Amino acid sequence: MIPRAYPPDIAWDMPLPRETLTEVLEATVAAHGEKPALEFMGRSWRYAELGDMVARVAAGLRALGVAPGDRVGLCLPNTHFFVAAYFGVLKAGAVVVNFSPLMVAEEMAAQVADSGTSVMLTLDLKPLLPRVLEVLDNGGPLKRVVVCRFAEGLPAVKSVMFRLVRRASIAAIPHDPRITEFAALLKAAPITDPPMTTPEGLAVLQYTGGTTGRPKGVMLSHANLCANLRQLQAWCAEPRRTQERMLAVIPFFHVFAMTVAMNLAIAIGAEIVMQPRYEKKLVLAALRRRHPTMLPGVPTLFKALLDHGATREDLAQVRACISGGAPLPIALKHEFEAKSGAALVEGYGLTEASPVCFCNPLRGENREGTIGLPLPLVEAEIRSLEDPARAMPMGERGELCVRGPNVMSGYRNRPAETAATMTPDGWLRTGDVGIMDADGYVALVDRIKDLILVSGFNVYPRAIEEVLYTHPDVAAATVVGIPDSRQGESPAAFVELKPGAVPDEAALRAFLKLHLSAIQMPKLIEFREALPRTAVGKLSKKELREEIRTRLRENA
Template sequence: MAPDAFTVPALTVPDLLADAAGSVPDNVALDFLGASTTYRELADQADRAAAVLAAAGVRAGDRVALVLPNCPQHVVAFYGALRLGAVVAEHNPLASPTELQAQLAAHGADVVVAWEKSLDKVCPGGDLQGRTVLAVDLTAALPRRSRFLLRLPVPAARAQREAMRGPVPSGVASWDRLVRRTAPLPADHPGPAQEDTAVLLHTGGTTGTPKAVALTHRNLVANVAQSATWISGLRYGEEVFTAVLPFFHAFGLTLCLTTAVRLGATQLVFPKFDVDMVLAGTRRRPVTFFGGVPPMFARLAAAAEERDVDLTSVRFAISGAMSLDREVAATWERVTGGLIIEGYGMTETSPVALGNPLSPERRPGALGLPFPGTEIRIVDPENPAVDMPEGETGELLIRGPQVFAGYWQNPEATAEVMLEGGWLRTGDLVHRDADGFVTLADRRKELIISGGFNVYPSQVEDAVRAMPGVRDVAVVGLPDGHRGESVVAALVLEPGAHVDLGAVRRWAEDKLSHYAMPRSVAVLEDLPRSQLGKVLRRVVREQLMAKNRHR
């Protein structure tokens, strides 16, 4: 589809829920560990939540911070805040206290809706810091029978209660009680405009420095429409999605909080990824669409085969955040009988910008083709005004209606990545094949320059990962005098395995150029990962440099 042939629907995010509640009011919108909420009930709760926030002083343009795992209260708070025209600032409930406090201070939200287990980080020592803080009890969303069992005086119930609940400081009111008791916001209360900021999502961006990505209602609605156009086989009001990707992450937010709602789909909501929980959910409601990351697909397919669990209801799956291994894709498709495709995006693109076609033409390992209404260029990283020749590696630029409005109150950082004409610098190095498919070479900032040669860490990782005895690998560059950087392979080994540098170099000698061969190895117990399971090479590099300093 030509970019100018794609039109963004004239909607805001709250319209998505209003439309679903009007079209399929009795459809189950959310299934949280067996407790069901219909679209009629969800819309009513969101209107009550909007009234709660309005009573707390929230006005259009104000920030409302959500520090919540995936749960029905998260969806309700999200739509309630947006209904007022407020800006939802999403936060990882497992973030460190220092990180969370810095984020809250940066966007200045006066109202925080937080999980009880996160309150010690939101208001350390009971200090609300002048904010209105509202506590979410995760158990309040459980089925009645589950709530009863949690009250039993037995060790298992006590352990479950402690995992889901936490102490509530003085002055912190119950979000659940307020939403239940407050009358809905009047229907004539003005809502947001399409160009208004809808959400703030925290990311390292393209430079590694944490900042808040501001996405407008138009950005989010555009990506919903692009996704629905791309996956044309989805049936309105009939799909069952898994909501296991974190809502505070761009992938989970767009897939679950907006796209699934736009489709009137039922969502199986999980507070965290747990194989047993997900398989139990699929037995209760056969899933038709699964969004996840490669480690999820690998673990679920293996467990389903081992336990003889039927996953053949899953017609479509989309994988993101990291490269999808061909074997993982093949195993998933064999177990489910459905199709799995890979998408590419970043928080700054709401997040999806490219995807594989949902057809036999899909190509595991490739980022795919531009989404509807999306343009791309591949340019010289040192001079983005110059396009690279066909087939050569360069930095990916993206332009489209899903490209973000800028970093929150940070025009300098925005100017670093936004070029004239609305082109976003992604910081990713890619090449485009003759048939238009785009393949990732590496992150520009993670590119290793050794002896004047460009070394792409992912290529070295692919070569080493298949080595016997190696369970996982991350490749980074460490300072090495005149050479510039030295290629270092950080290995996680199988139990009992012994792998040294000589063995790695012998294994890789026919797979890598001489300049890309690791010059040293380090054995780690595990690799640091993001919330979605992506290996954090930057953290690996910092760990290895710290270890070298202390020698």
């Protein structure tokens, strides 16, 4: 059913081309070869140059023995190496497995073993390369490592300075037949063969964050990922006389950035202005150097831009600020829009859906407190928490379920978990509790696993977090449930204050009492200099839950 408030200029039932990600890149190279494709710290590559690099990387990987269907790991930050390697792997017919550069060796080895990754691309930086080499020596599936020299991706002067000033951060590359340099791949003659896979073929094994157990490999096909970028293209489309510029601060190894900041950008021929991580001076310099028009991010990124001095002039060219990866606090939305002059819209997705399913319209009503409307071809239902087969009436609370061409085929080697997450007719159970209104907008209440049962009543951490964010001294906040001998569970709030603010629990409790019921009031409030965050920068509850469990065991 098409939502009543669907934007009139977007066809919900739009046709989808049958294509692979490699074909998407090749079409852009053919149409926009002389346009800027990538920018990194002042160095640029045109689309024609990117296309040539990708074809050479594919040939180089094939020369190393990579065959169609093989798993190739990318353990890289946002650099031209990532983009060339990603599409080079796919052009060779192999499967990309994304690894966070922040992983410790043990985590990396577990994902290598689960995915069957045989080749890994990484950087010559400490401690990253030593960790990858440790996994290489473990005797598992990983048989070869390709090393990219970070300095070779910088402009000439910065490259020389990096080698001189940052020598201590560069890891030595051992003389080992199992190790190849990225530069050697580029010496291969470009592949000119037809695609080595089909739209239905596996493109990416994207591992979930593992917040509720072992990370699972989500199987995303070329068709899944291409569908999502075309859905987003339709949602974001707006005629422009100049080239779009995508500021890519969120990391490509995360599914949100992979699709929105990289794949979508390439599909529309945008220039991708890459940042290896969030660093205040470098991000502000990139804003002022390239004046991006599109800015995807997580709420903590938009908060950091405000706190670190991004001005209305810096963001003047931005037409699309899309927040995902975590709930967008309404207070932050108001503050960002007031100070930047740019509209900030909240979207929603999950790894299992490539990932984007919902977004507030860029042209139309940006309905606060909601994740917006479903993207084209995405069906959405709110289903009973007690009986997942029963759809709930409009306006009632239940589990958000989605179905569409962007939804995964399943988890690798996890049939039981696949069956628990996907219905036989293709509906994906998101695990998020939501309410759909008569216009089709969905407001998320919380994650099912995050619900706190206080004396038998459901307490939603997000409701408490929204109130905390309205306090003028609060920079970030997260709420989890803790055991309570009397009530079963109680909320615990962890708070990060703005610079210069003084912790005052009594004052904060007095403020909360004006807005929260007795069962919502946190039993515990702790102030932290910094709250734990995931690799993409969103607040993480996992570490706090584990810390509380450890504390309770020690005090037992």
